Amino acid sequence: MPREFDQFTITDEVIDRFKNTPNPRLKQLMEAVVRHAHALVQETQLTETEWSFAIDFLTRTGQTCSDRRQEFILLSDTLGISMLVDAINNAVPAGATQSTVLGPFFVQDAPVAQNNSRIDLDDDHGGQPLYAEATFTDLQGNPIESAKVDVWHSDEQGNYDIQYGPDASLTRRARFVTGKDGRVTFWTSLPAAYPIPYDGPVGQMLAAANRHPWRPAHLHYMVDAPGFKHLTTHIFVNGDQYLESDAVFGVKKSLVDDFPERPAGTAPDGSVVDRPYRHLVWHFKLPHLDHTLPGSFAAPTSRSSPTD
Ligand code: BEZ
Numbered sequence: 001m002p003r004e005f006d007q008f009t010i011t012d013e014v015i016d017r018f019k020n021t022p023n024p025r026l027k028q029l030m031e032a033v034v035r036h037a038h039a040l041v042q043e044t045q046l047t048e049t050e051w052s053f054a055i056d057f058l059t060r061t062g063q064t065c066s067d068r069r070q071e072f073i074l075l076s077d078t079l080g081i082s083m084l085v086d087a088i089n090n091a092v093p094a095g096a097t098q099s100t101v102l103g104p105f106f107v108q109d110a111p112v113a114q115n116n117s118r119i120d121l122d123d124d125h126g127g128q129p130l131y132a133e134a135t136f137t138d139l140q141g142n143p144i145e146s147a148k149v150d151v152w153h154s155d156e157q158g159n160y161d162i163q164y165g166p167d168a169s170l171t172r173r174a175r176f177v178t179g180k181d182g183r184v185t186f187w188t189s190l191p192a193a194y195p196i197p198y199d200g201p202v203g204q205m206l207a208a209a210n211r212h213p214w215r216p217a218h219l220h221y222m223v224d225a226p227g228f229k230h231l232t233t234h235i236f237v238n239g240d241q242y243l244e245s246d247a248v249f250g251v252k253k254s255l256v257d258d259f260p261e262r263p264a265g266t267a268p269d270g271s272v273v274d275r276p277y278r279h280l281v282w283h284f285k286l287p288h289l290d291h292t293l294p295g296s297f298a299a300p301t302s303r304s305s306p307t308d
Pocket residue numbers: 074077101102103104105196197215248
């Protein structure tokens with residue numbers, strides 16, 4: 001006789017079908033996916049129409065992805081999943097710089113730049129000049145040499161370079177490598193707040209929920225230094241109206257700065273500026289890789305990947 005399953009027995013049966021999965025982490029993840037997905041259907045008594053809609057939504061989310069757009073990252077970000085994964089994986093010791101969401105606008109192999117150069121290379125959109133100074137040290141304040149530091153940010157209209165089309169040139173992004181002093185300094189223009197791309201399925205979800213798509217103005221920094229924990233973070237501009245309601249939940253109080261205005265005149269790098277400019281001075285502190293965190297939730301490094 002064939003076995004048949006009803007709404008009370010099917011979940012255990014599906015979980016049982018994963019019992020021979022050789023990779024233990026994949027087995028654990030698949031069992032949890034089944035358990036939680038079935039619980040969602042049970043809890044909401046999902047209708048067939050609703051399930052079809054959900055499948056269509058996910059299909060459109062995939063179809064919206066291209067090499068310049070990642071709608072699934074936006075979905076993860078707007079559901080708070082990106083920041084939950086970040087919180088679980090990036091607990092840092094007291095005093096270390098906190099991380100936040102990566103977002104979809106990072107580009108590998110950004111142009112390499114030297115300290116004090118200008119990274120807003122296209123025509124002047126009228127944004128206020130910004131001089132950004134950063135020092136990268138360990139938790140004791142010793143400068144970190146040879147750190148690769150990627151920076152990227154929106155322009156004064158709230159757009160990233162790659163949003164201007166496939167032929168747009170890269171600007172407002174650069175890669176620096178720190179010297180012995182652990183410093184990275186550059187000129188650019190003050191970024192503006194911007195809506196995450198909302199002309200696709202994720203935007204429709206936000207609109208259906210009466211949620212706005214805005215992110216407060218920020219600079220992105222990504223730091224890779226030999227022997228130190230990787231850091232992906234932002235520095236947010238204080239006073240921004242979206243600091244309290246970031247569409248992707250990425251704001252942390254420790255990452256907000258005033259970006260104070262300085263009068264026209266001689267800037268810290270000795271150059272002369274003919275109008276008032278904004279000034280960011282930030283001290284990034286990175287823990288050593290072997291720093292152990294009391295009570296940390298960090299995953300054991302020996303955990304095997306579900307695809308092994
Ligand atoms: C960003 O900061 O670039 C970003 C993060 C999450 C979603 C969209 C944009």
